[in-house]
Amino acid sequence: MTLLFNLTFFLYLFVTVSYLAFFFNQNPKIQILARYGMVIAAVSHVGYTVVRYLSVGYTPITSNHEAVSFFALAVCLSYLSFRWRYQVKNFGVFVSPIVFALMLVAYFSSTKVVELSPVLQSLWLPVHASIAILANAFLTLAFCGGVMYLLQEREIKGKHFGMFYTRLPSLESLDNLNNHCLTAGFLLLTLGIVTGSFWAEQAFGTYWQWDPKETWSLVTWLIYAAILHQRFTAGWRRRKAAILAVIGYIVVLFTFWGVNFMLGGIHSYAG
Amino acid sequence: MQANNIFILGVNHKTAPVEIREQLAFSADGTLPLQELLTSTGASEGCILSTCNRVEIITVSNDAERSPGALRRFLFGKTSLSDDEAAKYSYLHQGSEAITHLFRVGASLDSMIVGEPQILGQLKQAYKIASEENCTGAILNRFLHKSFSVAKRIRTETSIGSNAVSISYAAVEMAKKIFGDLQGKVVMLVGAGEMAELAAEHLINQGVGQVVVVNRTLERAVKLARQFNGKAAGLDELFTQLEDIDILISSTGAPGLVLKKDDVKPVMRQRHNRPLFLIDIAVPRDLDPELNNLDNVYLYDIDDLQQVVDVNKAERDKEAARGENIVAEEAMKFQQWLEGMEVSPTIAELRRKADAICQAELARTLGNLKDLSPKAQVSIEKMAGAIVSKMLHDPIRFLKAEDRHNPDKGERLAVTRQIFALDQDGDNGAEDE
Structure with a gap:
């Protein structure tokens, strides 16, 4: 099991290094290497998750190690699903380091299996948690798109044509990327909150109990709702949308981790 | 040689x-x-x-x-x-x-x-x-x-041919960086001039949908609009048109600014912040430099476009160096081919190929006929060798023949090498001795 995790970890390291190397020297052979590497890493990662599921007996998404590893997998899979339909030049260069950073956190987190209290052992666990994390994954992609947009716009507006100008795609396609990922992320986030409250009703008898995670999820939800609302009504696109996607993501990360470490509550990862 | x-x-x-x-x-x-x-x-x-x-x-x-x-x-x-x-x-x-x-x-x-x-x-x-x-x-x-x-x-x-190295192409390149696809975009020409017209022409070739020509004298505008299959308008309509266009190319001879920041700011709200690409190729400038500070407005003057050209030229030089490496590699390969284009190496190659086939087939046949006497084996080997030599006799004579009825030497070599596939990489199993 550990072996499979380590294999996945090093595959992501390889992919990240290849993508960065490609970004600098633009050798198409390295790009092909990175692309296939990403697919192989995803397969290996799915393999690891399945093996862990079989060995712990429930969906491995409750400890910090498990949740972060699953987060990384979700980013990787949503990236691949996105890439399968749209092509955004050098997107992988920005996504792969994030996936690797998440894997780094998972690598240094305890891989100990923690007993899950019977209250939480329900079908809602995989449904709620995987939807919520998938939402985070799409918001991660939106964050990458936002960063790419801001870098590209800075060079186009400032008229100093450095690294990013030739290597990043057009502002239009970065904005579209942002739009797609924000919409998908927002829908999944909504679904995550709804399934979470159904589960809470089943486990604790109440739909909503202002647990810190719940509160912060609501804050995140409101931020993204505002971004999308303004986008459709007032035309907050492009630069503003990109900035908000970056800011929103900081809140996402805080909801994912900060809440657990600082505020505690029923969502705290065991271990 | x-x-x-x-x-x-x-x-x-x-x-x-x-x-x-x-x-x-x-x-x-x-x-x-x-x-x-x-x-x-x-x-x-x-x-x-x-x-x-x-x-x-x-x-x-x-x-x-x-x-x-x-x-x-x-x-x-x-x-x-x-x-x-x-x-x-x-x-x-x-x-x-x-x-x-x-x-x-x-x-x-x-x-x-x-x-x-x-x-x-x-x-x-x-x-x-x-x-x-x-x-x-x-x-x-x-x-x-x-x-x-x-x-x-x-x-x-290499991307040797992919970057724009003229001002008017640089404008197109920037438009593509901003809008991605230019399909259905509307471009407005304010004033006329050779470079502005050239840029408009390039934009149309890249799929821009419509051209609006605005000029001080309507007559000139109409004439130019006809050239691009577009609409003509007087200078007073500039501001009302601003809401519907995506790209503006300005090259009037006006001494002062034609478009100021405060003219465009309210329009951006009406445009729902759709981006606006302003190109100023007039000297003195037509467009307020402050315009570039508006969100989703991109202002390029002639120096900015020149800068794009310079960057692209430098990029091309870098790509050209990679092109030179490919040339050196391919020239080497071609020279090797030329060296093979002589009679004696071709004959040697032909023999080698035939021998390889002969040996491979012999090994297979004799492997299946293990109970054959050594004497029988030797005669089978001899027979195979004889077939190969006789088969090659005429092609080799054709290669060597210098008489008038045959095509010239290069032609003979080319034909022979082609028929026997001597120039293909990875010959079909003949090489595996």
Whole structure:
């Protein structure tokens, strides 16, 4: 099991290094290497998750190690699903380091299996948690798109044509990327909150109990709702949308981790 | 050696001024003195490339002593230049140098604007004419086809031709960086001028949907609008049109600013923040430099566009260096092929291939017939060897034959090598001894 995790970890390291190397020297052979590497890493990662599921007996998404590893997998899979339909030049260069950073956190987190209290052992666990994390994954992609947009716009507006100008795609396609990922992320986030409250009703008898995670999820939800609302009504696109996607993501990360470490509550990862 | 039979005599924009080049250029109506080239220089194959920037005469000739002078006399015959002067204005490449030179020319590494794609088409046309006149043979056919494929390889493996190196193309490139696809976008021309019209033309070629022409005199606007199949409007309509356009190219002769920041700011809200690309190619400037500070407004003046051009030129030079490496690699390969284009190595290769097939088949057959007596084995081996030798007898005689009824040596070599697939990489199992 550990072996499979380590294999996945090093595959992501390889992919990240290849993508960065490609970004600098633009050798198409390295790009092909990175692309296939990403697919192989995803397969290996799915393999690891399945093996862990079989060995712990429930969906491995409750400890910090498990949740972060699953987060990384979700980013990787949503990236691949996105890439399968749209092509955004050098997107992988920005996504792969994030996936690797998440894997780094998972690598240094305890891989100990923690007993899950019977209250939480329900079908809602995989449904709620995987939807919520998938939402985070799409918001991660939106964050990458936002960063790419801001870098590209800075060079186009400032008229100093450095690294990013030739290597990043057009502002239009970065904005579209942002739009797609924000919409998908927002829908999944909504679904995550709804399934979470159904589960809470089943486990604790109440739909909503202002647990810190719940509160912060609501804050995140409101931020993204505002971004999308303004986008459709007032035309907050492009630069503003990109900035908000970056800011929103900081809140996402805080909801994912900060809440657990600082505020505690029923969502705290065991271990 | 075959390689040393290839000669290229040429003049280009670097070696000769236009006054000289125009005297040497061959007429553009497609009749080239190819037969005269072959007879006067004693070459067996020849091709002439003549464009406004260069004339290249490519020949294959056995007469290495006579060729340089004869080629120069052929090219400079119409001028009053002495042979020394002619030598000063031209370059003569032979063998590997000639190979590298043609590959560089075809790939546009030797062009005035490195990477411009026209030259390849001109080279293809030159080859077409020469081959239609039966002036090319085995060597030039392969040589020129190789130069096309080298050019193609460089185009796909490097981005030598992908960046804009003129102001009006730079405007298009920026528009694409901002809007992605230009399909259905609306461009407005304010004032008219050569560069503005050129930029508009490029934008239309890239799919821009509509052109609106605004001018101080409506009459001129109407005339220009007709040229682009667009709409005309008076200068007073500039602000009302601003809501619907995506790209604005301004080049009026007005002394002051035509468009200020405060004119555009409220429009952006009406536009729902759709981006606006403003191009100012007027001097003095028409558009308020402050406009660039508005969200989703991108203002480029002529210096900014020049900067794009400079960056792209530097990028092209870098890509050209990668192109040179490909040329060197391909020239080496072509030379290897040429070396094989001699009678004795071809015969040796042919024998080697046949022997390999013979040995492989013998091993298989004898492996299946283990209970054969040693004597029987030997006679089977002998038989197989005899079949191979007899089969090869005629092709080898054909290769060696120097009589008049046979096509020339290059042709014979090319045919034989093609029939027996001697130039294909990874011959079908014949090599696995």
